[in-house]
Amino acid sequence: xxxxxxxxxxxxxxxxxxxxxxxxxxxxxxxxxxxxxxxxxxxxxxxxxxxxxxxxxxxxxxxxxxxxxxxxxxxxxxxxxxxxxxxxxxxxxxxxxxxxxxxxxxxxxxxxxxxxxxxxxxxxxxxxxxxxxxxxxxxxxxxxxxxxxxxxxxxxxxxxxxxxxxxxxxxxxxxxxxxxxxxxxxxxxxxxxxxxxxxxxxxxxxxxxxxxxxxxxxxxxxxxxxxxxxxxxxxxxxxxxxxxxxxxxxxxxxxxxxxxxxxxxxxxxxxxxxxxxxxxxxxxxxxxxxxxxxxxxxxxxxxxxxxxxxxxxxxxxxxxxxxxxxxxxxxxxxxxxxxxxxxxxxxxxxxxxxxxxxxxxxxxxxxxxxxxxxxxxxxxxxxxxxxxxxxxxxxxxxxxxxxxxxxxxx
Amino acid sequence: xxxxxxxxxxxxxxxxxxxxxxxxxxxxxxxxxxxxxxxxxxxxxxxxxxxxxxxxxxxxxxxxxxxxxxxxxxxxxxxxxxxxxxxxxxxxxxxxxxxxxxxxxxxxxxxxxxxxxxxxxxxxxxxxxxxxxxxxxxxxxxxxxxxxxxxxxxxxxxxxxxxxxxxxxxx
Numbered sequence: 001x002x003x004x005x006x007x008x009x010x011x012x013x014x015x016x017x018x019x020x021x022x023x024x025x026x027x028x029x030x031x032x033x034x035x036x037x038x039x040x041x042x043x044x045x046x047x048x049x050x051x052x053x054x055x056x057x058x059x060x061x062x063x064x065x066x067x068x069x070x071x072x073x074x075x076x077x078x079x080x081x082x083x084x085x086x087x088x089x090x091x092x093x094x095x096x097x098x099x100x101x102x103x104x105x106x107x108x109x110x111x112x113x114x115x116x117x118x119x120x121x122x123x124x125x126x127x128x129x130x131x132x133x134x135x136x137x138x139x140x141x142x143x144x145x146x147x148x149x150x151x152x153x154x155x156x157x158x159x160x161x162x163x164x165x166x167x168x169x170x171x172x173x174x175x176x177x178x179x180x181x182x183x184x185x186x187x188x189x190x191x192x193x194x195x196x197x198x199x200x201x202x203x204x205x206x207x208x209x210x211x212x213x214x215x216x217x218x219x220x221x222x223x224x225x226x227x228x229x230x231x232x233x234x235x236x237x238x239x240x241x242x243x244x245x246x247x248x249x250x251x252x253x254x255x256x257x258x259x260x261x262x263x264x265x266x267x268x269x270x271x272x273x274x275x276x277x278x279x280x281x282x283x284x285x286x287x288x289x290x291x292x293x294x295x296x297x298x299x300x301x302x303x304x305x306x307x308x309x310x311x312x313x314x315x316x317x318x319x320x321x322x323x324x325x326x327x328x329x330x331x332x333x334x335x336x337x338x339x340x341x342x343x344x345x346x347x348x349x350x351x352x353x354x355x356x357x358x359x360x361x362x363x364x365x366x367x368x369x370x371x372x373x374x375x376x377x378x379x380x381x382x383x384x385x386x387x388x389x390x391x392x393x394x395x396x397x398x399x400x401x402x403x404x405x406x407x408x409x410x
Numbered sequence: 411x412x413x414x415x416x417x418x419x420x421x422x423x424x425x426x427x428x429x430x431x432x433x434x435x436x437x438x439x440x441x442x443x444x445x446x447x448x449x450x451x452x453x454x455x456x457x458x459x460x461x462x463x464x465x466x467x468x469x470x471x472x473x474x475x476x477x478x479x480x481x482x483x484x485x486x487x488x489x490x491x492x493x494x495x496x497x498x499x500x501x502x503x504x505x506x507x508x509x510x511x512x513x514x515x516x517x518x519x520x521x522x523x524x525x526x527x528x529x530x531x532x533x534x535x536x537x538x539x540x541x542x543x544x545x546x547x548x549x550x551x552x553x554x555x556x557x558x559x560x561x562x563x564x565x566x567x568x569x570x571x572x573x574x575x576x577x578x579x580x581x
Contacts, residue, residue, distance in 0.1 A: 002464065002468075003464065003467055003468055003471065003496070006468065006471070007471055007475075010471075010475055011475075014475065014478075014479055016475065016478045016479065017485065017489075017541060017542050017544075017545030017546065018474075018478055018485065018486045018489035018492075018542065019471070019474070019475045019478065019489075020541050020545065021489045021490055021493050021537075021538035021539070021541045021542045021545075022471055022474070022489065022492065022493040022496060022538070023493075024490075024493060024534050024537035024538040024540075024541055025493050025494050025496070025497040025530065025531065025533075025534025025535065025537070025538060026496075026497060026534070027534075027537070028530045028533045028534040028537060029497060029527075029530045029534065031568060032529065032530050032533075033530075069522075071519055071522035071523060071526060072508075072515075072519055072522065072523055074512055088514070091514075092514055092516070093508070093512060093514060093515040093516060093519050094516060094519060095516065095518050095519050095522050126523075126526035126527075127526065127527070127530060128504055128508075128523070
């Protein structure tokens, strides 16, 4: 436009018709470029799978419809944190001919419930002098489940519960596992009569069996902080470790409860079964570190959240005093507690200055002292940095948790 | 594709920069203008920064205008082609910029962009020729007459553009 105006007036000023002629194509381009009406474009977004596991690849298809042909349409897809387009940014410049579909291949890098979208459109008019931009709130929820390790062994529970599970009790009673034979007494079921022994001894004898029991396991997730460890964070380790234990123990017919103890307090009462597995999966997807100054106490939890004689497995980086106090409270309340320390001291590098190195050493000493205080109070602290599997770390858990032996000074 | 378009733009830029030197005696200011314009063109193509493109074409036009003023007498009959050349040069620089700066551009889009430019080039060339013709009819007259002729030429161009737009929108 400026070149056209300058050429036109320059031509008039100098009286040179050739310079006026130079202005004409630019005037034509301006007239052709600024007159088109804003285009009407319909957008539909589809994802190849709305549920996937960390590391899976997804295909996002954006279908654009319009009447006629639109050239030079820039399409951009907003991707949430934890998802990345495989071939550079998720944007493309296309030509829409009535209906055109653009596909982006993305990789789900981190677990979580993630909203894919919105879709941004930029349509250039012919001549590219003006453009029309629209952001369409077309979002799709994609649930990315954490990749977890398959455990071969369960954690040994200190106490079993009365629900039917996979643990065989040492006591005698109703069950499948044969225990003993004894003379019939009143109240015994006729179904338990051992006819072979009865005919040999001449009086009624019944079979006794070991009853099947289950265990209550509560996973306590410290979500006060999330420390970045490079390719993983402490929260990633927490969720992956919790998912592994949940999967193994649910398969073992145990009752699993969850407590997310952090800036926001969330819990899931202990239960078992397939429905509960889905409930836990959704719970784990929503786990995140929320910054908060508020003090939280385990008294704030509903009574059923920590069932009596449950085994509490806590995942914590052991850096927030509120979490340390809560763990102390759980130990003092008589629960068998195992703490899994998900923060490796060596994964945090000191700063370049000499005073940074001194501060780093002091911090390591403080953490070492915290772990020692827990251990001396009878609470095992198992370090797990994620390099080796969670099974290797859990192998170091005591077969029988110790009794709480005093307050932990945090 | 970027290098192909850059090469085409460079070639066109060199032609447009050297052409005024053939119209008038190649005095130093004209050479300096050509060198500055071509330097800006090189920067525009290498950095894909639109800010260099406008001044580049403006200086090329200024060089052409200066050469026309210096060359007394004859009407330059190639001026419609030169005018279209400036527009094509800007379009080429814009295409290079789009390839570098915006989302990946498919070949079909580039082709359509080129096709969209063709009507403007054709109509612009006809319009420029009409303006040249109109000015030659009223040459030697008052500058006001030239302005009126140019306005008439623009009116004709606008009418042609409206017709072309209608034809394009129905297709």
